[in-house]
Amino acid sequence: MIVKMKFLSISGPKTDIDRVCDQYLSKYEMQLENAVAELKTTDNLQPFVDLNPYREPLAKAEQFTAMIKDDKICPKAVTSQEEMLAMIREVNHDFLELQEQKELLKKKVESLRERLDVLTPFQPLDLDLYKVMRYRYMKVRFGRISVDYFHRLEKYLFDDLNAVFIEGARDENYVYGCYFTSNPEASKIDSVFNSLHFERISLSSDFIGTPTQACEELQKEIGKTKKKIKKINQSIRVLVEKHAAELLGAQKRLEELCNIFDVRKMAARIEEGDNKEEYYILCGWMGEEDVAKFLEETKKDDKIFVVVEEDREKFFGEPPTKLKNPKLFKPFEMFVRMYGLPANDEMDPTMFVALTYTFIFGAMFGDVGQGFCLFAIGGILYLTKKINLAGIISVAGIFSMAFGFMFGSVFGFEDVIPALWLKPVEAMTNLPFIGQLNTVFIVAVAFGMGLNLLVILFQMINAIKAHDRGNLLFSNNGLAGFVFYGCIILTIVLYMTGHKTPSNILLAICLGIPVILFVFKEPLTNLVEHNHKKLEEGKVMFLVQGFFELFETMLSYFSNTLSYVRIGAFAVSHAAIMEVVLMLSGAESGSVNIFGVILGNVIVCLLEGLIVGIQVLRLEYYEMFSRFYKGTGREFKPFDQHKKEH
Structure with a gap:
């Protein structure tokens, strides 16, 4: 059933709008309409432009409650709005401090990993990095060279160069290592290696020991830093769990406050009186039962004024639909x-x-x-x-x-x-003129005829509600259609059951008059509704159009009735399909699979x-x-x- 709706206008001091929404409207279901757009007859209406102050605290509360793992924690009731916001600010302050420490440690881990990635290809080198970086009379260059150029270096240049190349790791494309040369020869050797596309890699000068030892130290440092990050994560979890109940309660309350404040999007404000006092106006739809309870609850509250617009739907559009x-x-x-x-x-x-x-x-x-x-x-x-x-x-x-x-x-x-x-596959019935037919098909069509008459009655009820006299009296789904289709059904039922059918004169009246009403529906509707509208097309065109519409109507009656044959068809096919299933399963032979x-x-x-x-x-x-x-x-x-x- 459809809940009957009433349109309300609610007004009061502008500063009181949150209390009214929280104390009263939160108890009832009300669809708000835009007051500025709806109340066109009221002058000087202005929209609210306030920003929602609860949006940011709510986002923080949702961020923290998402970290709560225990689903069994019950929200704690909020004592006051000030204490709730102060609690969120305190938790957020501590959280941001921990988060800042965590980000610094993450950056440190990234830096250490970068250094480790750079040093890893040089692990096979058996040399002391700290000493090598500080040679006084020799230069050392770390880097990589492509495999092809390294082969050329080995074949043609090693014997002629005043340099020593020590190979480190090698992959499919590059050979990693370093070369040593004296200070006077450094410029010449660098030029030769540059011509072979040797890519220099800078290593930090603070490495101690061999590359392998330096890599181990870096890995240890990364491990220690990760442990510190885990401790901070644990501290964050402890912080959130410590305030879990309060945060859940705060989130729930902030959602309510946020929704209440957002009512301003649909409200209007107006200045009245010599003191230019500001008032709010809310309007919208509420169920009839809720309206009665709302009026009873607010009748002693002198800060709220409620008006029920009884005839609003006649002038300002249709109310929304609420099903119950x-x-x-x-x-x-x-x-x-x-x-x-x-x-x-x-x-x-x-x-x-x-x-x-x-x-x-x-x-x-x-x-x-x-x-x-x-x-x-x-x-x-x-x-x-x-x-x-x-x-x-x-x-x-x-x-x-x-x-x-x-x-x-x-x-x-x-x-x-x-x-x-009956058995759907086996049951058969003899009908006059037709012969033997499956009983389920006959019952299905008869059931469909009954449903068609019922839905025509529903259409007549809807037409009465909508005050649509034309469709009520002259439509193929109105009174004329009910008489026409009902007469056909009655005649068929009487003939098939062996009873006497209505006389030809009665049939001509019961079928002919509805057909005339179908054809002349438009002018007859204008007549009963006192609408003196002339036909847009000529009389001949009107009759031609009426003929084809009549043909479509008769065809729809026929096809609509036959559609219900599918009920019997599926009943029979279901039984037949299950017979096939049992046959394939060996039921007929006695050994069921x-x-x-x-x-x-x-x-x-x-x-x-x-x-x-x-x-x-x-x-x-x-x-x-x-x-x-x-x-x-x-x-x-x-x-x-x-x-x-x-």
Whole structure:
């Protein structure tokens, strides 16, 4: 059902807006509208331009609560806003100090790793780096040379150079090492090595011992620094855990305060009186029951003034749609939302969808065992994960079990329990003029005819709510359509059951008059609504258009009715598919392959269950909703939705 909405205007001193939102509006669901845009008849309205002061503290609180590992900690109630903000500032101050120390240590680790990476290729060199760097009469150059040029160096130049090259590590592309030369020859030797593309690598002069020993010292220093970082991380965890309950409570309260302050985005302010006192104005939609409770609670508060606009929807647009259904039908709101929420002057089809969808699904997928699996698995998922589709599957499984008993089918076995009604594959019925036909097909079409009449009644109810006389009286889904289609159904039922059909004169009246009303719907609608509008096209064109629209209407009645044959078709095909599964599993030969039966049932449940679910939804949308439901409503969105979800 749709909750009836009322439009409220709330005003009071500007400084009191937070108290009102926190004390009153946080208890009720209210969809706020932009007061500056909505209250067009009020002069001098100005928007609020204040920045939200709780946004930054909330971000800090969320940052700290994300570090809390223990999910069992209960939030501590906040004593006062000042103490809460002071606590966050204190924790943030300590956290930033620790974080600064941590960043410095991280940079130190990066620097040490860079030095280690530079020195590692020279580990095979057996020399004292401290002494080598301080030779007085010799120069030493560390670097790397490509493998190709190193081979040339070995082959042609080593014997002619007044230098000694000591090789270190080698990879696929480069040879690392160093060369020694006397001071007088240094310039010449450097030129030769530069011509061979020798890339010099600068090593720090504070290394002590061999390259291997220096690398070991660097690794030890990196290890010590990492331990210090771990200690700081531990200190951060201790800091957060020490204030965990307070931080969780602060986060919850700051979320509330942040949402409350954001109400200003939808509010307006106005100056009144000689003293230019500033007032706030809030406006929006609230459920009728909540309005009564809100007015009762605020009647003794002299700082708040509430006005209920009774006729606002007639002048300022449609109210939002809020659905309220019993828990059993709540999951089926998902299907309604997928199509579109009902407008304020429409009926809520949730219960209708719940009953028809599950009933038709059960008829198309009738099996006690498979239905129980759907019921159990869907129910567990819905109760634990709150998945709406799982809840729908669970309820549909109940109807599958019910039709399973009626068809006498348990996991495809039709000899375990007796059929309370019929066997879908075997049951046949003789009909006049048609001959022998499967009983399930006949029942499915009859059921579809009944549903078509029902949805036409729903359309008439919606037309009455919307004060749409034209569609109520002259539409193919209105009174004229109900009489026309009902007369056809009555005649068919009487003929097929062997009873006397209505006279030709009565049929001509019951069928002819609605057809005339279909064709002349537009001028008749203008007549009953006192709208003296002339036809835009000529009379001939109007009649031609009316003929084709009439043809489309008759075709839609026929195709819409035949669409329900799929209910019987799937009931029969389900039974036939399970016969194939049992045959392949050896049931007919007496030696049943249990694994084959289980696998076959799983495949049928998954594939055929999915197909049946989609086909039933198609019937709901195209054959039922299209006749009576528009789904043009807008969703009701309370301003404090974040809190409501928690």
